[in-house]
Amino acid sequence: MSDGRIPQIGVVFPRTDALTKVSGEEKFAADYYGRDLVWAGVKRAGIPHARLTSLDVDQARLVPGVIAVLTHRDIPGENRQGVVRKDQPVLVDDKVRHAGDALALVLAESKPALAAALNSIRCELEPLPGVFDPEQALAEGAPLVHEDNPGGNLLLKAEVKTGETESAWEECAAVIEACFETPHQEHCFLETESGWAKVESDGKIVIVASTQTPFRDRTEVAQVLGRDHTGIRVIAPYAGGAFGGKDGISVQSLLALAALHSQSRPVKMWWDREESFSAGTKRHPARMYYRLGAKADGTLHAVEVRLYLDTGPYDHLGGAVMTQAVEHSGGPYRIPHAWLRGWSVYTNNPIGGAFRGFGVAQVTAAMEQMMDLLAVKLDLDPIQLRLKNAIRRGDKNCVGVTLTGSAGLSECLEKMAEHPGWQERQTWIRAAGPLKRRGVGLAAVMQAVGYGPFVPDVANAKVELTLEGKIRVYSGVVDMGQGNAATNLQIAGSILSQTPAQMELILPDTDRTLPSGSASASRCTYTFGNALIGAAQALKDRILQRSADLLMAAGPDELVLVSGLVRRVTTGQEIPLAVLAKWLTDAERIAVYRFRAPVAQERPAKDDQVRLHGLPHCIFSYGAHLAMVEVDELTGAVEVKGYLAITDSGRVLNPQTYEQQIHGGIVQGLGYALSEDFRVTDGLIQTSDLATYIIPTAMDVPDMLSIPVEINEPTGPFGLKGVGEVAMNGPLPAVANAVAAACGKRCYSFPLTSERVLQVMTAS
């Protein structure tokens, strides 16, 4: 509870945001309305590839209650947006590239008027042949998604080669080859894309959005509007889930455009679930060709990987996701000879984008099944095989980068090997009931922390002593549910010795907080936490020094900061912070600190574009996962009966929020492994709602056990590494390995729905 205790590092600090969320008071972006509200909505294409020949909005303008109908002609600036390559129109001007493309923007007095107007828009679309498979898209003569892209349908290729991959295969005692396919995954955050905007009396456009990237959004909106970014303010309240799906523009540019036509009335846009599915981003589907070779004793010797990632019609973060997939494709192991290639490819499918794991969930699914296939072939214990090859500090990883940060994979695997879940697995497997088969499977996981070498992974923290004597923490990175806002209070409170009641929190706001990058890449607390420690320490030093001056003490050594006041321990004199604050100038009451995450110095890829897209990293979190599954012989249904995750993400600041991330990642991963069967046929989504796209409910998942291996990361805030993503990567391969162990046969495409498992189980 937010009681009178000063927060400390390493013990549970209950999240302050839980109090306002549990009472319904907390205002999300979707909760903004206001007097004279205008509703904004979008007409979507509904077909995956077509030339736009005409767009007739006259009828729509006549619908009673309609305020404005806008098309690409109404965009004052650049009608292209995107995080890296700007290839996505705000409103289609030449052609439709996926079924969720936006054609027109409507402003109306009410939701019924909005719906009627959207239905009255007439567009002539001349259908074009589409391309829906990444390998086919690269073939000669394939329809082009972007005629102006120099690489045709190839957005980006990444390649890394180490050692002698031509001759190394002859030196292997065992070689395994396989191809794995993983599907789209939909984020399914509970708060669908939403926002609210208004032009203030000074002309500034204020946008409240459910976003992970307020500062980057501001830049992108400014370009679309052809304005200076100082005329735009983006406010990011707590997001109702994001998981990568709000990394970049969704409603922001459309809302800003609408606000310019709403006569200073507030405008609201809130995508419904179907629109969220069709227009939002997804985890990239991947086809992954693997070849893995080892010596007879299990020492990994060579790996060759080809990855095809379907980015849909727009880059979004497709190049970066593919690059990160390549970097992690050899797993957390020493492999001296590696040839790793990836292609990020344009298609007319839904848009691929960031999703917890960021390419790593896909390649871990493949590589960890390769490890089990190898263990079977060489008749080795799967934990011992992984332990033998586990990457350690000082080793080179699969892209040839020397690991300088902490690396606890061996410790995770050793703990796993001793655990009853592994030790007693044969007894558990034998106890399967009639018509049930049981299996236990493993996966070793890793996840890079931060942006990589090129895009500066920077945070700017700001802490203020208010005139009321409170400590105000300006959170620079969005809290989308992961709890970093409360962790910021915990960090600042522990350094400045203030109870939660003595502190205030400002959520990300481009006018108030300082740019600190996106809420992504397992970086939120790593990067911002480091900056915050610097700012809080600077403010503490100033408070003590100025108190010493006021009390005419010899120096700050005689003083201590406690909640709400400074005490001179040698005399018992006390200065309340509210009094001290009035002795400081406004500038003195504020401390700021900038931190930039360290970067790897190696350049494993010859192509500078690959480095620009984030390869390589130098800090990684690790883990070992174990899944206990039971397969129904009659239906093929897979039930996960037990799950264990042992994780090295450095020191744990708050055991409760840490465990929240592990649990949440596991269950999202179990959905990816078993039930989230996102189906797209010729660019059209067949699973367009939560009745057909099945995410786990409370009944579909077991109680999980999470064990931290707390190894100090020297560069981390209090020794921490990021924990937001790493758990997502384990469930699919661990479950797949368990199912393969139970059935004696393996599926190579996912998720493992009962139909798929039954088919494989009963195939002769």
Place this chain on the structure above:
Amino acid sequence: MKINFVLNGREIELTVPSDIRVVDLLREELDLTGTKESCGSGECGACTILVDGQSRLSCLMLAAQLQGREVTTIEGLAGDKGRHPVQEAFVSAGAVQCGFCTPGMVLAAVDLLERRPDPSRSEIREGLSGNLCRCTGYQKIVDAVEMAVHREEG
């Protein structure tokens, strides 16, 4: 049309369009945005409210169905002594992450405990299976409901 009902302990009379959904009435007309909408089709439970003490999906109800009923939204759950034991337990157990499913989940848990005051973990899981959460993996939510049972007993 005119409707009368008790909202969070207070009798109210409203003139509303006959086709307005309860979730829109609460959020847009009455400023009770604690009731969330996430799917609009009865799949996710985010819009859960209590009607005569039973959990109901406000996205599948029309305002007329509230006539003469007693409605509790998340804003009305706390009593004179502060937060409801289930709310308290959600905070302590770490059952809240992004928080968008939380109001519906809390109300579903309150309803469950009314019907079954001492549920097993699997009964809790079953009782909450109409409410989706994408953040927590549900374990701490189940922990919270167990904790609320013991607090109420204590």
